[in-house]
Amino acid sequence: MNQHVNIAVLGAGPGGYVAALKAAQLGATVAIIEKGHLGGTCLNVGCIPSKALLASAELLHHIRHAAEMGIDLPAAAVINWPKIQSRKDKVILGLRNGVKGLLNARKVSIHTGHATLDGHGKISIAAHDGSKQSITADKVILAVGSVPSRIPGWPTDTNFVCTSDEALHWQSLPAKLLIVGGGVIGCEFACMMQAFGVDVTIVEMLPRILPNVDAQVAALLHKILAARGIKIFTGVKIESLAIADSIARATLADGQVIPADRVLVATGRRPNTAEIGLNSINLAADRGFIRVNDNMESKVPGVYCIGDANGRCLLAHAASAHGIAAVENALGHNHPFRAPIPNCIYTFPEVATVGLSAEEAQTQGLPIAVGNFPLSFLGKAMAANDTEGFVKVIRHRETGALLGVHMIGHNVTECIASAGALLHQNAKVSDIAEIVFAHPTISESFKESAEDSLSMGLHLPPKKVLRAVAEV
């Protein structure tokens, strides 16, 4: 007998499992189908494992600077890579069980296998043991996620050429690592691997690393990473990659050859929508992405798409937020999704941004004022011996509205939430200046920067008032 549910969710990543929980919370009957592990990319091959590894790397980084903090170590720190990996795996396992427990607690029916749409409201599930099952649903939420892009024509031997999927589970560290792509994943891996003693080279085709991040923030991170010995090539393409004698050799457009014993391709991700039977409901993908409106509904009524697969924002928390909006809309609550989505990069120092960058605001022709507060002026940053970085606040000069916040520095991923909250509440920058921030914290720099954008900061030298003769 076929199972019928109110909501069927394809994919149990941070979008899908949260959507399932929300739907169940709202009283719907829910089925969730996952072909891999619960938790999707984020939990298994994304955010969580990378953060677990980065935590070990960052600790190592701090240990190396322990003497500066008055801690003399009897011997140099030794990396136990298998243990680092197993700790990470334990974190993953714990979280997977947590997701499973949450889904069970809400009586979401969990199906393991590959799901395909088989007409409107009909889903076929091919289990890994070969058995088939069909379920029907009033509404369908596609939360199928994305997979890392590979470069066509390059060697496919994953002992040499990997994506983040493999790299997060490497059983050994490479000696020389070539990272292709200077985006978020490339920078996080570079930072992590350099700390573990790997000789890292980044090659980015675009003119700068972190092309989607505030230019000033990206420039500082570039400087910091380069100072640690990471070689960074920007504005140059890799013409070819060949493996010979267990060495991968990348030839750059300028003729330079970079040898490496492993290559990490971190050039982006592509939506996982090819084999889910979109044809059966006449839903066309746009470059693989299933485009949706603010209600997360696709062109086919009753079919929603959330997370990476809709191409709006390839971040776990965006997927979760989409999932909640999709469920609410599917169940008749009107919830158009327009919230600002913060973006965090877990290099050390960390990067966290939300809202418009100065460049984006200017491209839109908005009149802006920019505040900037360097962490080197901040007590908490000095106390933590981590003073590199700054916080930038973008203010609309006419409306006074907060437009964007861009942070780089110690623990800033924990500070961006307040900025995101204020942005979501359409706060004015002058409101932020009135809020009391705890001292000493890194978060204070946000308030200071907001005040600087108003030329009223107290913990900066007085901003020079410009004077100029009007043109005639």
Place this chain on the structure above:
Amino acid sequence: MATIKIPAAGKDIRSGTVIRWLKKPGDPIKKGEILAELDTESGVLHVESPIAGNLKTILLDTGKTGPVSAPLAEIADELSSAPPLPLSPAPASPPPPRSPAAAAGKVTPILMPKAGQSMEEGVLVKWHVAPGDVIKVGQAIFEIETDKATMDVEAIDSGRLARIIAPAGKTVPVQQPVAFIAESDADVDAFLASGGSPAATAATASAPGSASSATSPSATIASARATTAEGRVKASPAARKIAADRGIDIATVAAGTGPGGRILSTDLPLTAPAPAASGSSRRRMSQMRKAIARNLLQSKQTIPHFYVRLTVDAAPMVAFYQAAKAKYPCSINDVIVLASSRLVQEFPAFRSRLEGDEFVESPTANIGIAVGMDDGLVVPVLVGANRLSLQQIAAETKRLAASAKAGKIEGMGLGTFTITNLGMFGTEEFAAIINPPEAAILAVGAARESVIVKDGAMRAGKVMTMTLSSDHRIIDGMLAAKFLARMKELLESPDKLAP
């Protein structure tokens, strides 16, 4: 009027948002005073005024944003704090050599022209140029209104208009400065601070069609000439010796280029100024003078002129003019053009011309208007004046006059009747020569105070005398007399002219 704009105060500044205005419309503004605070990409920007004057209009309100170079405000140029200039007519003999006003340190005042014997003051109606503009000789720089007429005033010196001290609307006595030509504003300040040199008046403007060039002394002053406390001219010993050798009075040397205006040998002219010519001079006749000579000689020799003269009570006409003027710009002459256009329509002979043995009658009143120029006069024609209102006539006449001065004479050869008016110079009456091939010309004198005798009683009033010159081949005496009588009737009851 100057429009001030958001300054480019740095490479990161693309735009400014007004935080607040420190001045409000009507406020006097000093140069360098902060007008407004702007919020920019690089922080707060205080915007200084580039000029002195009065804040007229704010063009970017508080809270509004404009890109660099966007208009912020309009400032009416006025130096209310400028001390009045001590002025006396310059001794015109011998005139110092005229040198370009643009030379460093020189300040050349532009004076209110004396456009007529009776003119004592003029209202500066409008500036055509703004401070900072480079003006050329012959360029119309402002418009004045006298008790007789409104006219454009042309520059007779070229250079950079540094400062306007008589804003639009101000009444200025004749031969008093309205503006200064100078290379830099500092020169003007220095000139004003020095109180000007007593002999330093220069008429740098002329009212075309007036006798201004003859009546206003013209001189370029050199303010930079340095004198010691005792009044001794500062000059180098070498300059004194060379000046003595060349027979030059060192006190007449315009400007010194040495420190503090000290006269150096290189500042001296090569020869002493030539003594004033004792005999007559000779110059070629201009093309315009040749044309005047040819046409008017032909007219006077071939057209049997006769003259009818009549004096009207000018008070109703003046009242009519003043009432109209309150509503739109116009002159007394425009009222006479209006009356003439209606009468010409009424009397077909006055819109006729003789061509061989035939009369050619124009269907419309095409009125010629004599426009005086520096070296002669031209007569543009207002075609179809009978269809125009007073306001239209005033506007059109002004345009025709401006166009004529710019060298384009409109309607030439289409006229049948011309009006020539020397009233603005106080001329009581005169008889004009017909502008061929027209039928008649009306010479208008000044509206002047006089005793009017009516019904055996005397009273003080205003009269105006008009003399009609007619071509007897077209117009007979009785017709001319009737025409003038109707003219008197219209001008003394001008309400009949109202549409």
